[in-house]
Amino acid sequence: MSNLFVNDDDDDDVQQRYQPTTTSIKEETEEEPEIVIKKEYGNDIQLEYQQFEDNAEEDEGEDDHDPIIDSIPLVMNTVSSKQRHSLHILQYPGRPKNRPLNNGAYSGSIKLESQYLEMTVPAEQQFFNKNKIDKWGEDITEQKLSGVLDKLESGAFAGKLINDGNERKVVLIPIDSSAQLRTSFKYIDNSDNANHQMLKKEYAKPESEVKNVTILQSAAKNSTQNQDGFAHTLGDSLKSIKKFDEEKWKYLNWRNNKNDPIITNLKNELENGSNHIELSTNTQFEDYIDKLINN
Amino acid sequence: MSKIKSESDDAFNELLKEEYKGKRLTDEINTAEDKWNLLPAFLKVKGLVKQHLDSFNYFVDTDLKKILQANSLVLSDVDPDFYVKYLDIKVGHKTNSPPGYKEVILPPHECRLRDLTYSAPIYVDVEYTRGRKIIRYNDLEIGRMPVMLRSNKCMLDGMNEKQMASVDECPLDPGGYFIVNGTEKVILVQEQLSKNRIIVEADEKKNVVQASVTSSTHERKSKTYVVTKNGKIYLKHNSISEDIPIVIVLKAAGITSDLEILQLVCGSDPNYQDLFVVNFEEAAKLEVFTQQQALYYIGKRVKTIRRAGAPKLSQLQEGIEALATTVIAHLTVSDLQFREKALYIATMARRVVMAMHNPKMVDDRDYVGNKRLELAGQLMSLLFEDLFKKFNSDFKANIDKILKKPSRTSEFDALLSINIHSNNITMGMNRAISTGNWSLKRFKMERAGVTHVLSRLSYISALGMMTRISSQFEKSRKVSGPRALQPSQFGMLCTADTPEGEACGLVKNLALMTHITTDDEELPIKKLCLALGCESIYALDSATLHTEGMYGIYLNGTLIGTTRFPVKFVTDFRRLRRNGKISAFVSIYTNTHHQAVHIATDGGRICRPLIIVENNRPKVTADHLRLLLDGQWEFDDFIKHGLVEYLDVNEENDSLIALYEKDIKENSTHVATTHLEIEPFTVLGAVAGLIPYPHHNQSPRNTYQCAMGKQAIGAIAYNQFRRIDTLLYFMVYPQQPMVKSKTIELINYDKLPAGQNATVAVMSYSGYDIEDALVLNKSSLDRGFGRCQVVRKNTIQLKKYPNHTKDILSGMRVNENNEPIFPHRALGPDGLGEVGSRIENGQVYANKYVPTNAGESTLGGHDQPQSAESHRESSAVYKGPEPSYVDQVMMSVSDNDQALIKVLLRQTRRPELGDKFSSRHGQKGVCGIIVQQEDFPFNDDGISPDIIMNPHGFPSRMTVGKMIELVSGKAGVLNGTLEYGTCFGGSKLEDMSQILIDKGFNYSGKDMLYSGITGECLQAYIFFGPIYYQKLKHMVLDKMHARARGPRAVLTRQPTEGRSRDGGLRLGEMERDCVIAYGASQLLLERLMISSDAFEIDCCNKCGLMGYNTWCTTCKSSENVIKMTIPYAAKLLFQELLSMNIAPRLRLGDVF
Known part of the structure; x- marks a missing residue:
C-alpha cells in the first residue's frame, strides 16, 4: 500500500524531537494530488503519478497527554545518485484531489538553470468551448502546466510507514523542491504574439528611416551616466527572465505504469535503500535553535 | 507612625550619602512595593536617552557595514579590470588599535568651547587594483563622522565621575546629542506611519475603501494602493498611469486561474465572493486571460522614466519590471517566482473586501501600534548612504578621467584621488546636522527642521528635549484625530507632556520606561517560524489559505506561511523569546479578525518591559529583587531569566496586564493575567514625573506644568560654570523639593534642581495679588529667594585677510589724567575686559581694530611698505539697561585658523515686580508686590511666609495636588524628612496629617497667623506651608521697553519693530x-x-x-x-x- 508524504520541518540530518507541526498533517484533507517525478537526465526519464492518501503518522512529539505507546525506528533513504535522480513534489492547485488525471499523453520539460518545470497534459475536453477554436486557431488537445521549482527551505521529507508484518519502520526521503503548476494558456499568447507581429510589420515599414537616428543616439548615451552615476542595467527579474528565455528546454518522460521496472526499482531503493541509517537525535534542542538562528 | 518615620528618615540619610538604591538590605523585601527597584535598574542600563544611543550605536556598528556592503564596488567604465572594493568600515577605531580604544578629535567640552565638531574618523579597508596587482589597504580615512555623546564611539562612554570631571563633563548629562560647530544639536525622534504594512482606510461618504502600503527600501520609497472604484477593486501606483483591475494584477503575478484568485482573496466566504466576483467580469471584458496578456496590459500603462543609458524595454518587459520592482517595492522579485508578491497583493485585496463587507475592519492611523519612531541612527544612516553613494560616484568619475588619459607616466594609484572627496562626507554630515535640512537625493526627499539646538535652560529642559517626539503631521491643519490621546499610548508615551496650541498632541514625549527597537534580522526568524510549524507559502494550497482556523503568519507584514495552531505557535515562539533564543524585541501577536499571527522585527517600534505572570503568580519574586539590590543582578538578567519581557503596542493587545499584584487574583476567573506592571507611575514621562501628587490634579494642570517645568531656572549641569553658551540662566541657591517623587530621584532632578521651597500662605493680601499675582517677602529676596544669574556669550573673531593684514586688539585709551576713558574702564592691558570688572552701558569689553585696507589685494602692492598698516576701531560695546560683570574670557583658535574670543558677561538678578513664578501644578503668577517682612503675617513660631498666594487660584484650577504637597511638605519640615508625592502613590495624606497633629499643628495644614501690620491675629486660619516654587525665565528686565524716538525702517520710514x-x-x-x-x-x-x-x-x-x-x-x-x-x-x-x-x-x- 502506499503511504504518506509529510512535509517535516527537519534539518537535513538532524532529527529533532521538537515537532509541533506534525500534528497538523492529520487534518490535512484538502491536500492536492501530488505527483512524484523521478527524473533521469539523458535518455530515460520516468514520471510516476501517485494519488495522495491521507495516512497520518503518529506524532512522536512531546505532548504530555499523549503517552508513547510504541516507537518505530526512523530510517532515512536518499536516491542513490543525486546526479541521476531527484525528487520533487508537484502541486496542481485548484484541482480537487479526488478527480483523476485525464487519460492521454503526458510529458514534461524543464529548464534546469531557471528551475522551471513545464508539464504537458491532455486538455479537459468536457467543458471546452469548441467555438473558441476558431479564434485561437488550432486544435487544442493538450494543456501546459508550468511552475517554478522552489527549493524547500526548511527541508521537506516524504515519509512512508512500512509495515512488513514483523518489521515496521518509517522511511524519510528528502525532497529537493516543490512546484505549484499552473495553467499557462500558451495558445492564446501565441495567437496574440502572431497578431502583434503582424501589426508591428504593418506599422514598422514607414518608420525605418527614423530608427537609424535613434540607434545612434542611444549608442552615444550608453556610455554616459545618469546623475546618480550608476549605469542602469536590466532589473534582476528581467535578467532571470532573459536567462530563462535563452535556456533550452530539456525534455522529461512521463512514467505512469506501476509495473514499470524502473519505477519499482526506484521505489524499492527508496524503501530499503542503500544508506540504511537509523536516525536518532544527538542534537540538543538548544543547539538546534541556535543553529537555526545564528547561521 | 514610627514605621513611616523610620522609612522617611532613611530616605533622608540615603540622600546625604547620595545612595538610595541599596537601602535596607537587611529589611524584608516586599515584592509588591519593592518591584519599583526594577525601574532604576532599567534606567541604569537603558537610561532616558538610551533610544538615541542605541540607534546611533546600531548605525555605526551594524548599519554602516550594511551600507558598505550594498555599495562595496567601485568600477571603472574605462578599464574593465579596475576595481575598488570596500571590505570593512569602522568609526574611530583602527584595525590594529587596542580594543575599546576610541579615537575622537578632542574632548566634547573643548569642541563646545572652540566651535568645533565632535567627530571621529571613518576608516575603511579597501582592496583595489594598481596595474596588475591587487592591493589591500587598511584604515583609509574617508571622512569624519559626528559622534553622539555617550554613544559607544564617544570617549565619555564607560567613564566614571572622576574621569568625567577631568574632561569638564557633567556625569549627569544624558548625552544623545551631537556637537556640531560648537552647538549642541539634537535629532528629534520623528513619528511616522509604519512602513511596509498594509493600512486599510474607508471613506464612508465617498464609499471608497483603500488599502495602502508604503514600501521603503534602501533604494526607493513608493506607495501602492488597492482601492475600490464603483464597487470594483483596482491597484493604483504612482508610476502606473491608470488604475489596474486587481484581477489583471493577480494574473500578471502568475495566478492565472480565476478560481485560485477567488480562493486567495475571498476564501470560501460567500459574502466576500459576492463582493469580489464583479472584478472577474472586468478582466474578461478587457480580454485578459493569460499572464502574458496581463503583463502587456500593465506594461502599456507604465509611466516610463527612461534614464540615459538605461536599456529600452519592450512592453512585456516593462510590465514584468513594474510588477517585480515598482509595485510593492519592498518585496523585490529577482527570479521567476512571483508568489510572494501575488499573495501580498491578494492580501491587500482581501483586506479591502473585508472592509467593504464590514466597515469596521479598517485600521486606525493614529493607533500607536501603526506608528514607527525614526531615531537619530536611522536618519544618519539615510544621510550617510546618500553621501557615500555620491562619494563613490565622484571617486569613479575621477578615476575614469585619469584612466582615460592614453599615456600615464606612472602607475595609477586610485587611493591618491580618494582623499579629494573625503571632505564631502564630513561636510555633508555637518551641514545636515547643523542646519537640520535632510536632503536625500535618491528619495528626492527634502526635510527641514530635523535637528534642533539642545535647550540648556535647565537640566530638565535638556532632558525633556531628548525624549520629545515630533510628528510629521502638518501643524496648521485642524484635525482632532492625530492630536487626541490614544488609549494605546498607555505606558509608552507620556499622557501629560504635550505643548499647548498648534502643536498640541502632535508633539509627544516618551514615558519613563519606553524602549524603541532597532532593526533585527528577518531571516533567522523566518527559519525559526518554519521550524515551529509554519507551512511555507510556496507549498501552500491556495484553497486552504483562508479556511476557518487557518492562521497566516506575517513577518513584518509579509505572509510567510500559515499555521493551524496559532496558539501553540505563538506560545512556542514566546517561550523561545523568553529563553533568550531570539531577540527580546521581536514581537508576536495574534489578530483574530484577520486570522493572522504578526511577527515584527523592524526598528522604531515602541515597547516597554513588563513582569511576566504565569499561573497567576508574577515571576519576579523577593529573591530576585534581593539579587538586584545586592548588585548581583542587573536589569538584563531579568530579561535573560524570562522574568520580565518587552512588549510592543501590538503585543500588549494580546495580553492582560495587571496594574497591581492584587489585581491578578481578581481576574483569574475570566482570563488569565499575563503580565504585571513594574510601576504604574511610568505612564508619565520624565518631565511630568516632577509633579507631586499629579493624580490629584485636574489633567490640563499637569500639562501646563510640563510646559513650564522646561522654563524653570535652575542648575544646568555640574559643568555649568565652565560652559560658554549664548545665553544661560542659573539659579543661585537651588534646592531639591521637600516633596519629591521617585521619578525625581531617578532622573537626578534632586541633584540638579530648578526651584526653591517657599513657605506659602494662601490668603489675600494688599490687593496686589489679583489675577494670580504673588506677594513676595522682601527679606526672603534679601536671603536669596528666586535669585538668579544670567550669563551671555559675546563672540569676537579676529579675522585674517588675504592681503596678510589682520584684526588686532589694542589696549585702553587714556584721558589727560592718565586714567582710562569711560568706555575703556573695564579693559585690561590686552584690550579685553578684565574678569570680574563691571561693564556698563556703552563700555567696551573687547577693543578690536580692523585694518582699513583689508579689501585691497596683495597683487601689485609689493612695493608699498607693509608698515603703513592702519586700523580703524571696531570695538565690541556693551548695551543694556543694567550693568554686567565679565565672567569669563576665552581665547582660542577655531578650525579656520582665526583667533576666536568669547567674553562671557554675567548679571545677577533678584526677583522684581513682574517676574514670573510657578509652582509645580501649572499655577503660574507674576510678582505683584514686594512687601517688607515686618508687614507680613507671622505664625506662633514667628515664621512669616516667603510668598502669599491668593486663594482664588484654587477653586477653578482644582489643583488638589498642590494642597497635598503643602501638607506633606509641612509634615516633612516638622519631621525632618523629605516626603514623596509620586504619582499613584507617595506619602499618604493621613500619615502626613498625623505628623502634623503629633507636632502640635492642625491636621489640615492651617495655622493661626497674626497680621504684621496690626499685630492682631487674622480672622481665619491660614493654609500655610512649604510649596516648591520655580522661577521662570520670563523676567521683566529682558522685556521692559519704551521708546520716544528711535530708529526707523529704511523703506517705509516707520518706526522699527521689536x-x-x-x-x-x-x-x-x-x-x-x-x-x-x-x-x-x-x-x-x-x-x-x-x-x-x-x-x-x-x-x-x-x-x-x-x-x-x-x-x-x-x-x-x-x-x-x-x-x-x-x-x-x-x-x-x-x-x-x-x-x-x-x-x-x-x-x-x-x-x-
Missing part, C-alpha cells in the same frame, strides 16, 4: 477701532502719522500728482502746487502705483 531693534509700540488695528469709536481723530492722526512717518509732499492740485520743490513735473508749473503732509507709506504706495501705470490723483478740498 524690542531688540529699539522699536516703537504698535497701535494696531483693534486699537485704531477703539480710538475711532471714541471719536479721538486728532489722537489717531498723531499716532498713525505724526509720530510715525509724516512726510511733506508737494501736490499739484491741477493734475493731482506729486511734484517736488513746489514744482509739478507733469504740469511743468508751480502754479497749483500745495504743500501737505501725508504718511510716507502712502507716498510710497502712490509712487509704486505710478510705476505700474496706474495714476493715483489727489483731489484736494478745504476742510472747513
Whole structure:
C-alpha cells in the first residue's frame, strides 16, 4: 500500500524531537494530488503519478497527554545518485484531489538553470468551448502546466510507514523542491504574439528611416551616466527572465505504469535503500535553535 | 507612625550619602512595593536617552557595514579590470588599535568651547587594483563622522565621575546629542506611519475603501494602493498611469486561474465572493486571460522614466519590471517566482473586501501600534548612504578621467584621488546636522527642521528635549484625530507632556520606561517560524489559505506561511523569546479578525518591559529583587531569566496586564493575567514625573506644568560654570523639593534642581495679588529667594585677510589724567575686559581694530611698505539697561585658523515686580508686590511666609495636588524628612496629617497667623506651608521697553519693530477701532502719522500728482502746487502705483 508524504520541518540530518507541526498533517484533507517525478537526465526519464492518501503518522512529539505507546525506528533513504535522480513534489492547485488525471499523453520539460518545470497534459475536453477554436486557431488537445521549482527551505521529507508484518519502520526521503503548476494558456499568447507581429510589420515599414537616428543616439548615451552615476542595467527579474528565455528546454518522460521496472526499482531503493541509517537525535534542542538562528 | 518615620528618615540619610538604591538590605523585601527597584535598574542600563544611543550605536556598528556592503564596488567604465572594493568600515577605531580604544578629535567640552565638531574618523579597508596587482589597504580615512555623546564611539562612554570631571563633563548629562560647530544639536525622534504594512482606510461618504502600503527600501520609497472604484477593486501606483483591475494584477503575478484568485482573496466566504466576483467580469471584458496578456496590459500603462543609458524595454518587459520592482517595492522579485508578491497583493485585496463587507475592519492611523519612531541612527544612516553613494560616484568619475588619459607616466594609484572627496562626507554630515535640512537625493526627499539646538535652560529642559517626539503631521491643519490621546499610548508615551496650541498632541514625549527597537534580522526568524510549524507559502494550497482556523503568519507584514495552531505557535515562539533564543524585541501577536499571527522585527517600534505572570503568580519574586539590590543582578538578567519581557503596542493587545499584584487574583476567573506592571507611575514621562501628587490634579494642570517645568531656572549641569553658551540662566541657591517623587530621584532632578521651597500662605493680601499675582517677602529676596544669574556669550573673531593684514586688539585709551576713558574702564592691558570688572552701558569689553585696507589685494602692492598698516576701531560695546560683570574670557583658535574670543558677561538678578513664578501644578503668577517682612503675617513660631498666594487660584484650577504637597511638605519640615508625592502613590495624606497633629499643628495644614501690620491675629486660619516654587525665565528686565524716538525702517520710514531693534509700540488695528469709536481723530492722526512717518509732499492740485520743490513735473508749473503732509507709506504706495501705470490723483478740498 502506499503511504504518506509529510512535509517535516527537519534539518537535513538532524532529527529533532521538537515537532509541533506534525500534528497538523492529520487534518490535512484538502491536500492536492501530488505527483512524484523521478527524473533521469539523458535518455530515460520516468514520471510516476501517485494519488495522495491521507495516512497520518503518529506524532512522536512531546505532548504530555499523549503517552508513547510504541516507537518505530526512523530510517532515512536518499536516491542513490543525486546526479541521476531527484525528487520533487508537484502541486496542481485548484484541482480537487479526488478527480483523476485525464487519460492521454503526458510529458514534461524543464529548464534546469531557471528551475522551471513545464508539464504537458491532455486538455479537459468536457467543458471546452469548441467555438473558441476558431479564434485561437488550432486544435487544442493538450494543456501546459508550468511552475517554478522552489527549493524547500526548511527541508521537506516524504515519509512512508512500512509495515512488513514483523518489521515496521518509517522511511524519510528528502525532497529537493516543490512546484505549484499552473495553467499557462500558451495558445492564446501565441495567437496574440502572431497578431502583434503582424501589426508591428504593418506599422514598422514607414518608420525605418527614423530608427537609424535613434540607434545612434542611444549608442552615444550608453556610455554616459545618469546623475546618480550608476549605469542602469536590466532589473534582476528581467535578467532571470532573459536567462530563462535563452535556456533550452530539456525534455522529461512521463512514467505512469506501476509495473514499470524502473519505477519499482526506484521505489524499492527508496524503501530499503542503500544508506540504511537509523536516525536518532544527538542534537540538543538548544543547539538546534541556535543553529537555526545564528547561521 | 514610627514605621513611616523610620522609612522617611532613611530616605533622608540615603540622600546625604547620595545612595538610595541599596537601602535596607537587611529589611524584608516586599515584592509588591519593592518591584519599583526594577525601574532604576532599567534606567541604569537603558537610561532616558538610551533610544538615541542605541540607534546611533546600531548605525555605526551594524548599519554602516550594511551600507558598505550594498555599495562595496567601485568600477571603472574605462578599464574593465579596475576595481575598488570596500571590505570593512569602522568609526574611530583602527584595525590594529587596542580594543575599546576610541579615537575622537578632542574632548566634547573643548569642541563646545572652540566651535568645533565632535567627530571621529571613518576608516575603511579597501582592496583595489594598481596595474596588475591587487592591493589591500587598511584604515583609509574617508571622512569624519559626528559622534553622539555617550554613544559607544564617544570617549565619555564607560567613564566614571572622576574621569568625567577631568574632561569638564557633567556625569549627569544624558548625552544623545551631537556637537556640531560648537552647538549642541539634537535629532528629534520623528513619528511616522509604519512602513511596509498594509493600512486599510474607508471613506464612508465617498464609499471608497483603500488599502495602502508604503514600501521603503534602501533604494526607493513608493506607495501602492488597492482601492475600490464603483464597487470594483483596482491597484493604483504612482508610476502606473491608470488604475489596474486587481484581477489583471493577480494574473500578471502568475495566478492565472480565476478560481485560485477567488480562493486567495475571498476564501470560501460567500459574502466576500459576492463582493469580489464583479472584478472577474472586468478582466474578461478587457480580454485578459493569460499572464502574458496581463503583463502587456500593465506594461502599456507604465509611466516610463527612461534614464540615459538605461536599456529600452519592450512592453512585456516593462510590465514584468513594474510588477517585480515598482509595485510593492519592498518585496523585490529577482527570479521567476512571483508568489510572494501575488499573495501580498491578494492580501491587500482581501483586506479591502473585508472592509467593504464590514466597515469596521479598517485600521486606525493614529493607533500607536501603526506608528514607527525614526531615531537619530536611522536618519544618519539615510544621510550617510546618500553621501557615500555620491562619494563613490565622484571617486569613479575621477578615476575614469585619469584612466582615460592614453599615456600615464606612472602607475595609477586610485587611493591618491580618494582623499579629494573625503571632505564631502564630513561636510555633508555637518551641514545636515547643523542646519537640520535632510536632503536625500535618491528619495528626492527634502526635510527641514530635523535637528534642533539642545535647550540648556535647565537640566530638565535638556532632558525633556531628548525624549520629545515630533510628528510629521502638518501643524496648521485642524484635525482632532492625530492630536487626541490614544488609549494605546498607555505606558509608552507620556499622557501629560504635550505643548499647548498648534502643536498640541502632535508633539509627544516618551514615558519613563519606553524602549524603541532597532532593526533585527528577518531571516533567522523566518527559519525559526518554519521550524515551529509554519507551512511555507510556496507549498501552500491556495484553497486552504483562508479556511476557518487557518492562521497566516506575517513577518513584518509579509505572509510567510500559515499555521493551524496559532496558539501553540505563538506560545512556542514566546517561550523561545523568553529563553533568550531570539531577540527580546521581536514581537508576536495574534489578530483574530484577520486570522493572522504578526511577527515584527523592524526598528522604531515602541515597547516597554513588563513582569511576566504565569499561573497567576508574577515571576519576579523577593529573591530576585534581593539579587538586584545586592548588585548581583542587573536589569538584563531579568530579561535573560524570562522574568520580565518587552512588549510592543501590538503585543500588549494580546495580553492582560495587571496594574497591581492584587489585581491578578481578581481576574483569574475570566482570563488569565499575563503580565504585571513594574510601576504604574511610568505612564508619565520624565518631565511630568516632577509633579507631586499629579493624580490629584485636574489633567490640563499637569500639562501646563510640563510646559513650564522646561522654563524653570535652575542648575544646568555640574559643568555649568565652565560652559560658554549664548545665553544661560542659573539659579543661585537651588534646592531639591521637600516633596519629591521617585521619578525625581531617578532622573537626578534632586541633584540638579530648578526651584526653591517657599513657605506659602494662601490668603489675600494688599490687593496686589489679583489675577494670580504673588506677594513676595522682601527679606526672603534679601536671603536669596528666586535669585538668579544670567550669563551671555559675546563672540569676537579676529579675522585674517588675504592681503596678510589682520584684526588686532589694542589696549585702553587714556584721558589727560592718565586714567582710562569711560568706555575703556573695564579693559585690561590686552584690550579685553578684565574678569570680574563691571561693564556698563556703552563700555567696551573687547577693543578690536580692523585694518582699513583689508579689501585691497596683495597683487601689485609689493612695493608699498607693509608698515603703513592702519586700523580703524571696531570695538565690541556693551548695551543694556543694567550693568554686567565679565565672567569669563576665552581665547582660542577655531578650525579656520582665526583667533576666536568669547567674553562671557554675567548679571545677577533678584526677583522684581513682574517676574514670573510657578509652582509645580501649572499655577503660574507674576510678582505683584514686594512687601517688607515686618508687614507680613507671622505664625506662633514667628515664621512669616516667603510668598502669599491668593486663594482664588484654587477653586477653578482644582489643583488638589498642590494642597497635598503643602501638607506633606509641612509634615516633612516638622519631621525632618523629605516626603514623596509620586504619582499613584507617595506619602499618604493621613500619615502626613498625623505628623502634623503629633507636632502640635492642625491636621489640615492651617495655622493661626497674626497680621504684621496690626499685630492682631487674622480672622481665619491660614493654609500655610512649604510649596516648591520655580522661577521662570520670563523676567521683566529682558522685556521692559519704551521708546520716544528711535530708529526707523529704511523703506517705509516707520518706526522699527521689536524690542531688540529699539522699536516703537504698535497701535494696531483693534486699537485704531477703539480710538475711532471714541471719536479721538486728532489722537489717531498723531499716532498713525505724526509720530510715525509724516512726510511733506508737494501736490499739484491741477493734475493731482506729486511734484517736488513746489514744482509739478507733469504740469511743468508751480502754479497749483500745495504743500501737505501725508504718511510716507502712502507716498510710497502712490509712487509704486505710478510705476505700474496706474495714476493715483489727489483731489484736494478745504476742510472747513
